[in-house]
Amino acid sequence: MYLHGTSKINSRGHLEIGGCDVTDLAKEFGTPLYIVDEVLVRRRAREFMDAFRSTGLRHQVAYASKAFCVMAMCRIAEEEGMSLDVVSDGELYTALQAGFPAERIHFHGNNKTPDEILMALDANIGCFVVDNFIELQLLNALAGEKGKRVNVLLRITPGVEAHTHEYISTGQQDSKFGFDLGNGTAFRAVETALAQPNLKLLGVHSHIGSQIFEVEGFRMAVEKVAAFAIEVRDRLSETFAVINLGGGFGIRYVEGDTPLPVGQYVHAIADAIQSSCAAANYPLPEIWIEPGRSIVGDAGTTLYTVGTSKDIPGVRKYIAVDGGMTDNPRPALYESKYDAILANRADDPLVETVSVAGKACESGDMLIWDLNLPKVESGDLLAVFCTGAYNYAMASNYNRIRRPAVVFVKDGKADLVVARESHRDIVGNDIIPERLKKQAVTQ
Known part of the structure; x- marks a missing residue:
C-alpha cells in the first residue's frame, strides 16, 4: 500500500490524512468528499x-x-x-x-x-x-x-x-x-x-x-x-x-x-x-x-461510502459507491487508473477482488477494475487516492447528482473550502415559463 504525503494508517486502523481521521471527516462533511492534503x-x-x-x-x-x-x-x-x-x-x-x-x-x-x-x-x-x-x-x-x-x-x-x-x-x-x-x-x-x-x-x-x-x-x-x-x-x-x-x-x-x-x-x-x-x-x-x-494530483483523496454490490459467480463482483463519473470522469474519458483502500478497515487482510462502480446511469461509470480489498460491506468507506487534479475541476451534475464538498486538511484540522451542492443549487438556474407553470385547480 503506497500512501502519499501525510497519509497514514492510525491506531484505529483508519486512514488518516493531515492528522484527520477520515471516518470523522465522513461524519462531519458526508460523502463523496474531496480531501486535500x-x-x-x-x-x-x-x-x-x-x-x-x-x-x-x-x-x-x-x-x-x-x-x-x-x-x-x-x-x-x-x-x-x-x-x-x-x-x-x-x-x-x-x-x-x-x-x-x-x-x-x-x-x-x-x-x-x-x-x-x-x-x-x-x-x-x-x-x-x-x-x-x-x-x-x-x-x-x-x-x-x-x-x-x-x-x-x-x-x-x-x-x-x-x-x-x-x-x-x-x-x-x-x-x-x-x-x-x-x-x-x-x-x-x-x-x-x-x-x-x-x-x-x-x-x-x-x-x-x-x-x-x-x-x-x-x-x-x-x-x-x-x-x-x-x-x-x-x-x-x-x-x-x-x-x-x-x-x-x-x-x-x-x-x-x-x-x-x-x-x-x-x-x-x-x-x-x-x-x-x-x-x-x-x-x-x-x-x-x-x-x-x-502540484495537486497526489494531494487529493476522494472518500466514498459503499452502497450496493453485485456478485456474478465466475465473472466479477461489483461494489457501488455514492459517487463516480460525476466527480471523477477520467476513467471514462481516457481509462485512467487509480488505487484505493477501505479507509475504515485499512488493516484488514485483502480477501476479495472487486470492481468499483459509480452510481450514474451509465455502464461506463466504472472507477476501478479489479481492486483487491478486505471483505467489503455496505457502509464501508472507500478512499480513492490521487484525485486532486481534474476531478473536482471536471465534475458534473449528470443525473442531477450534486457535486461533493472539498476540505483542506492540515495539522489535525479540516477546513471546508467548497460546500457540498444542495438540491436548491441544482435547480437554482432553472426557469419555468409562465405557460408551463402549474395552474391552481378551481372547483
Missing part, C-alpha cells in the same frame, strides 16, 4: 520553486489552475510565490475573487471570447498566451480600444509527441492548439505579433502533453523552441525575453507509474536551454513552466 500541496509547490532557484535561471512557476481551481487553492499558490494560469473567465474570476495578483496571471485558451479578453484587460493581467491569428488581431484591437499595450506569448506546437494518452498530448503537429513550428506558421505569427502596436511580444509557449515520465520530450522541445528563437533573432533581429515550456510532469497514480523527481525535470530543462543558448550566443531568457497535476 495541504502540506503535500505546499511541498510540491516548493519542490518546483526550489529546483528553479538552484539553476540560477530567471523563472516563473505558474500553477495551472485548470487542474483544480478554487479560491483557497489560489491563495496557496500566491503564498508559495507562484504565478497562475487561467483558461476561462470563470477561472480568472475565481483568481481575482481570491485576491490573486493580476500581474501574475497568464491567460491561455484556443478560443478566448471578446468578453473574456475584455475582462482580462480590465483586470490588467500579466500576459496573454495567444493561440491563433484571429486572437492576435482581436486582442490587438480590444487592447487598443482600452488604450493598453499588453504582454503576449505565442503558443507554438513544436512537433514533439509525448508518450501519453492521445487526448492529453498537445505538442504534436496535429493539435487544436497553437501555431505550427514545422510549416512556417509560427514564424508568420511572430511577424504578425511584432506588427501589432498594442501587443508586446515577450516570447513563445509550448506544451507537449500531460502525465510525462521522462525528460527526453522536454529536451527535444527546448531544442526546437531554442532553434526557433535563434531563427527569429537572425531573421528579424528580435530576441525572446521569455520561453514558456508548459507543464505535463507526471505523478504516481498506481504501481508502475514512475515519475521523476521534480528537480530532474527542472534541471534537464535548464541544462538544455543553457546549452542551446550558449552555442548560439543567445541571451538566456526567463523560463516559465506550468505545473498543475504535479
Whole structure:
C-alpha cells in the first residue's frame, strides 16, 4: 500500500490524512468528499520553486489552475510565490475573487471570447498566451480600444509527441492548439505579433502533453523552441525575453507509474536551454513552466461510502459507491487508473477482488477494475487516492447528482473550502415559463 504525503494508517486502523481521521471527516462533511492534503500541496509547490532557484535561471512557476481551481487553492499558490494560469473567465474570476495578483496571471485558451479578453484587460493581467491569428488581431484591437499595450506569448506546437494518452498530448503537429513550428506558421505569427502596436511580444509557449515520465520530450522541445528563437533573432533581429515550456510532469497514480523527481525535470530543462543558448550566443531568457497535476494530483483523496454490490459467480463482483463519473470522469474519458483502500478497515487482510462502480446511469461509470480489498460491506468507506487534479475541476451534475464538498486538511484540522451542492443549487438556474407553470385547480 503506497500512501502519499501525510497519509497514514492510525491506531484505529483508519486512514488518516493531515492528522484527520477520515471516518470523522465522513461524519462531519458526508460523502463523496474531496480531501486535500495541504502540506503535500505546499511541498510540491516548493519542490518546483526550489529546483528553479538552484539553476540560477530567471523563472516563473505558474500553477495551472485548470487542474483544480478554487479560491483557497489560489491563495496557496500566491503564498508559495507562484504565478497562475487561467483558461476561462470563470477561472480568472475565481483568481481575482481570491485576491490573486493580476500581474501574475497568464491567460491561455484556443478560443478566448471578446468578453473574456475584455475582462482580462480590465483586470490588467500579466500576459496573454495567444493561440491563433484571429486572437492576435482581436486582442490587438480590444487592447487598443482600452488604450493598453499588453504582454503576449505565442503558443507554438513544436512537433514533439509525448508518450501519453492521445487526448492529453498537445505538442504534436496535429493539435487544436497553437501555431505550427514545422510549416512556417509560427514564424508568420511572430511577424504578425511584432506588427501589432498594442501587443508586446515577450516570447513563445509550448506544451507537449500531460502525465510525462521522462525528460527526453522536454529536451527535444527546448531544442526546437531554442532553434526557433535563434531563427527569429537572425531573421528579424528580435530576441525572446521569455520561453514558456508548459507543464505535463507526471505523478504516481498506481504501481508502475514512475515519475521523476521534480528537480530532474527542472534541471534537464535548464541544462538544455543553457546549452542551446550558449552555442548560439543567445541571451538566456526567463523560463516559465506550468505545473498543475504535479502540484495537486497526489494531494487529493476522494472518500466514498459503499452502497450496493453485485456478485456474478465466475465473472466479477461489483461494489457501488455514492459517487463516480460525476466527480471523477477520467476513467471514462481516457481509462485512467487509480488505487484505493477501505479507509475504515485499512488493516484488514485483502480477501476479495472487486470492481468499483459509480452510481450514474451509465455502464461506463466504472472507477476501478479489479481492486483487491478486505471483505467489503455496505457502509464501508472507500478512499480513492490521487484525485486532486481534474476531478473536482471536471465534475458534473449528470443525473442531477450534486457535486461533493472539498476540505483542506492540515495539522489535525479540516477546513471546508467548497460546500457540498444542495438540491436548491441544482435547480437554482432553472426557469419555468409562465405557460408551463402549474395552474391552481378551481372547483
